[in-house]
Amino acid sequence: MKINIWICIFQIALFVSQTCLGAKDPVKFGKVTIEELEMKEYLPDPDAAAVVLCSYGYYDNKSHYFTHVFRVKILKKEGYNFANRKFRVSQKSSIKGNTYNLVDGKVVVDKLSRESIYKERITEDFCVVNVAMPNVREGSVIDLHIHYFGFPWNWYFQEDVPVVWSELRIDKPHYIRFRETFFGNEPLYIRENNRWVAKDVPAFEEEPFMTSRENYITKFEFDILSISIPGYFREYSVSWESVSKILMENRQFGSVLNSGSYLNKVAKGINSKYQTQEAKIVAALDFVHETIEFNGRDRYTAKCHTLSGARDEGIGNSADINLTLIRLLEKLDFEVYPVVLSTKENGILSLVYASFQRLNYVLAYVKIGDGFVLVDGTDKYLPYYMLPKKCLNWKGRLVDKDASRWIDINTAYKDDQLSYYELSLQKDLSLTGKLSYIKMDYAAYDIRKKLENYNSIDEYVEYLTKGHPDIEIIDAKITGIEDVYGPVKEEYEVRITNHAQSIGNTVYLTMTLLEKIEDNPFKAEERRYPIDLNYPVLHRGVVKISLPEYFIVEEIPEQVHLLLPNNDATFTFSISNINNTIMLNYKLAVNKELFLETEYGDLKAFYNEVVNKESEPIIITVK
Template sequence: MKLTAITLILSLSLSAFAAEIQKTPKLGKVSMDEMKSSVCPIDSSAQGYYLFEKGATSFVYRNTTIREGDPGSDKGFQMVFKNHKRVKILDKAASDLGNFEISLYNKGLNKEKIASIKGITYNLENGKIIKTKLDTKQIIYEEKTDHITLVKIAMPDVKAGSVVEIEYELVSDFLFNIQEWYFQREVPVLYSEYWVGIPEYFHYKPSTYGYYRIHHNTKTAARTLKFTYMYRTEGNVTESRRHEYEERYQEKITTYFANHVPAFKKERFLKASKNYLTRMTFELEGTRFPNSPYKSYSNSWSDVSKELLEHERFGRALNRDNFIGNDADLIKASATNEIEMVQKALEYVQSKMKWNGSYSFLSDRHLKQAWEAGHGNSADINLILVSLLKSMDIQAFPVVLSTQGNGILPLSHASITDLNYVIAMVELEDQNILMDATDPLSAIDLLPERCLNGKGHIIDANRFGEISLETPNSFTTFTQVTLKMNEDGTFEGLAKQENSGYAAMAKRKRYTSEDDSLSVIEKLEKEYPGIKIKRQTFTNLEIPHQSLIDSLELTITGHTDRLGQVVAFSPLLAFKTYENPLKLDNREYPIEFSYPRRHMVISSIEIPEGYEIESIPESIRVAMEDQSMQLTFSVALNGNTIQTYSDFRINRLLFLPAEYKGVKDTYAYLLNKHSEKVVLKKIN
C-alpha cells in the first residue's frame, strides 16, 4: 500500500513537471546529447522526432506616423508569426523531415510575406559538430493559386543522425485568422508551445482538435502605442503640424503547450489526418476599437453564398453562358428524358475538358476561355457543367465543399477560407444528383472519393443550404470461380469478377492507366498470388455508370499443402483475404469509410476421383449487434464439388475509437475463416 502511494505521488509530481512551460535553446546552440541521440525518448520505433517547436503570434502597429491625405500610412495592426523548430533525424528514411513548406496568402493590396528565415543542419563528424547553413537563394517560391504561394525549403546535407533547425518570421495583413498551430505531427514531438498575444480590440474564438491534452497559462499586460499625426493648416501661411498622443490597451497573453506528444500514426480508412491531429485554430468573431461599436465578423452560409454569387470568378462567371452555343440544344434533342439529358451533359463535358489537377472553387479565368482551351481547374470544369445544364432548362446548382485531404468543414461557423472545391448538383423532382466532370471515370451520383466529405453547400440566390455528400453507391465486388483440381494439386478453370460502384471506378482507373493489356494481367497475377491468366475479356470497360465485368481463364498453383496421402488448401484459393488492413493496437481516431462495402466470393471446385473429404471449415454467420458489419461463410460438399460462399459487408461509414477493437477483430475473423483449409485424403 505504501509503495502504491509513493508511486502515485511520484507520478503526480512528474505530471506537474511535464505541464510546465519549458525553456528551449536559441538558434545555433545545439547540444552534444542531441547530436548523439540514436533513439527517440518516447518512441523507440520512431525514425525521427521533433526536439521542440515553438511559435508566437503578436499584433504589431507598424506605422505609428500617420500623414493627412495618405491613407497608406495608416495600415493599422499587422500580425507577426514566428516559428522555431528543431528536428532530429534518426534514419535516412526520415530525411524528408528536413523539408519544410510555408503557405503565404495574398488578396488585392494585402499580403503575407516572409520577413526573415534562417536554417542550420548539424552533423557529427569525428566528434565535432559541423554546421551547414541554409542558403536562402535555394528556397523555392511556387505560385499554387492566384492567392496562395508556397515557400518550399529543403535543408542542406541532411542524413541519418542530422539535427535540422529552422526559424522564420511571417508578417500578415490578414487578421481574420490567427495562424493555426499543430502540437502533434506524424513523428513524436518532445515539446510544443504556442504563444499568442491579442490586443483587447480583437475577439477570437479558439478551437482545439485531437485527443492529446493541451495545457495553457493566461495573463494580461499593459501596452502603449505612441502615435504621431502629421497634418497641414491653411491660413496666411501653410504650415506643417504634428500631434502626438498615446493609446493604452490591455493585451491578453496565452501560452499553450504540450510535451511528449506521441506520433500520429496513420492507418487505412481515414479521410484526413488534419481532422484528428492535436491542433488549435482561432477565428475572428469581432472587433471593438475605441469610440467605435462592436463589429461582428461571424459569417453564415447565407453570407458566403451572397459573396460567391457576386464573385467575378463564381456567380458572375456562371451568368455568362453564351459560350455554350448550340451544344445544349443538340444534347437536349438527343435525349428521351431528363435523367438521360443529365447523363449526356456530364459525358459531353468530360469528353471536352481535361482537368489540370488544381483544386479550387473559383474559376481560373472566364469560362468561355477555359471551354475553348479544353482544360482548366475543378471550378472551370464543374461551373461549365452547371452552365450547360442550366442552358438545357435543368435545375442545376454549384455545390461548394472541402475535399477529404483538405479536412472537414467546421460545424461551428461558415468558412469560405476552408473551401477548396465545387461540384454540380441537379434537382429532379425529389432527387438530388451530384456530379464531378473532372474525372472521366465518374458518373451521376458517383463522385470521386475525394469529394465524399461530410456536407457541401448549395450556392444559389433562391436555393442555398447544406447537402450531404454521402453517396448512394457502394464499393461492391462479386467474384465467381469455377475450377477443377488436378492430380498435381494445381487448379484450372474460369473466374468472373463483377465490380460495381466505387469498386468498378477503382478498377477502371487501374486498367485505363496501363499502356497495354499485358501490364494489366501482370498486376492481377501479383494481386492474386499463384494465378496465371491465359485469357482476359472485359465487359463495360468504357461505360462508367455500368458494372465492370472481368472474365478470366486461368490456372492456379502453389495453394496446396501435401503430406503423404493428405492434401489441404483454402477453398477460396487465391481469392481469399490475405491481410488485416487494421494494424494498430489502439486507434484514437475514428474509422471512416467513404462508402458502404461488400465483398462476395462464390467458389466451386471439382476434386479428382480417388479423393474423399476428411474435413471442411465450419460454416458461420457473425455480425455486430447493429448489423453494421456482417460475415457469412459456408463450405459444403455437393457430390465431388466443394462449394464455398463468403459474403462480407460493411454497412456503416463511421466507427468510433471505442469500436476499433470490434472492427479489427471482425477483419481478423474474416482472415482466419479464409485461411481455414479443406483437407482431402487420397483413397486409391
C-alpha cells in the same frame, strides 16, 4: 476603388498602444546549438525519425505580421520528408531557411534558395508555399523562418513526430474579432490569455481507416469573425449564411458563375441532340472532361476570374471544372447550385462554427426529376451519380444568394463485386479452370482507375502474375471498361499451383483464392478514432471445384453466419459436396461506412472470424 482592409488596420494600429508580451522567445532563427547538432536520438521516443525541437509563432498587432520559426532535427532517413514542407501564407510573405550539418566537427550551413521555394496562389488572399530544404541528411537541423502579412489560419501543437516545444502568441487585435477552435487530445502545458504552449507532445499516430488526421491532431484553427474599424465593418465567418454571401461576392467564385458565355453554343448543341435530363447531364460531363483536364488540385475557388481561363489552358483545378459544369447545367435549364465542402483529408465541416479555411472543394447540386443529385466533373471514370471517395465527408454547404443550407454527402453505392470460379483439381494438385468477376459501382471504378495505368490488358495481366506468382493466366478478357455506367467483367483462364497442400496421403484445400482476406485489417488492441470505410461493401461469390474420383472428401468446414449488431455487417460461408464437386457460397456485406471507436471491438472480432473461416481447409484423402 478596392480598399485593402489589412493596410487600414495596420495604419490605425500604429497609433494604438499595445501590451508587450513579456515572455522570452523560446527560439531564435539561425541560432542552432552544438547540442542540437550532436543529438543522436530523442530519449522519450528513441524510434522517432525526427523531432520538432521548437515551433514558435507570434502575431504582432502593431505591424499585423505573423512570424513562424520552425526547427526540426532529422534523426533517420525516414524523417527526410521534413525537408519538403508546405505552409499557408498570405500573398505578402517572405521565407528563409537553413540546413545545418556537423561535418568533421565544423558547422556547415546550406541556405534555402529562391529556386527551392514555390508559391501556389489559392485565392486572392492566400497561397500555399512549398519549400525544399537543401542537403538534408541524418543529423541535420532544419531552421525555417516564415513571415507574412495577416492573421494566422491555424497552429499545430502536434506533428507526425514528437514535438519538444510548441508555442503560439497572439497580440490580440482591437479591430479583429476572431475565434480559436481547439482540436486534439493532448493537453496544453500553458494556456494564458494570449499565449499557448504545448510541451513534450508525442507523435500523432494515424490509425487504419481514419477519416482524417485533421479532425484529431492537437491544433488551433482560427477564423476571423468580423473586422470593425471606424468607417468600416465586415462580417466573415460569423455564420454559414455570411460565408455563403461572401462566396457569392467573391471574384473567383460568385463572379465566375456569371461568366462563361462560350457555353451558350455548347448548351444549344446539347439541347438539340438530347431530350432527357440524364442524357444532357452525361453530355455536359463529357464536354467538361474533354475541355478541361484536372490538375489534381482540390479547390473551392477558380484560379481565374472567368471560366474561359481554364478552357483556354485546357487544364484546371476542381473548382474550375465544377463551376464550369454548374454554369453549363444552368444554361441547359437545370436547377443547380454549388455545394462547398471539405474533403476527407482536409477534415469535416462544423455545423456550429463557420469556417472558410476548412473549405477546399465545390460540387454541383443538380435537380433531376423529383430529387437532387451531387455531381463532380473531375474524374471521367465516375458516373454522374457517384462521387469521388474524398468527397464523401458527411456534409456540405449549399451556396445561394437567397438561401444557404446543409446538404448530406453520402452514397448509396457500394464496393460491389460478384465472383464465380469453376475449377478442377488435377492429379499434381494444381487447379485449372476459369475465374470470373462482375464488378459494379465503386468496385468497377477501382478496376477502371487501375487499368488506366497500363497500356494493354496483357500488361495488366503481367502485373497480376507478378503479384500472384502461383497463378498462371493462360487467357484474359476484360469488358465494360469504357462504359462507366455499366459493370466491368473479367474472365481469366488459369492454372494455379501451390494452393492445395499434401502431407502423406492427405490433401488440404482452402476454397478461397484472390478474394481471401489474408489478415485482419484491425490488429490494434484499442481504437482511438472512428473507422471510415468510405462506402458499404458487398462481396459475393461461388467457388466450384471438381475432384477426380480417386479423391475422397473426408471433412469440410462447418457453415457459418456472422452478424454484427443492427445488421451492420454480415458474413455467410457455406460449403457442400455433391458427387465430388465441392461448392462454396459466400457473402460478405458491410452495410455501413462509418463505425465508432466504441464499435471497434465487435468489428475486430468479426474480421477475426472471417479470416479464420476462410483459412479453414477441406480435408481430402487419396485412394
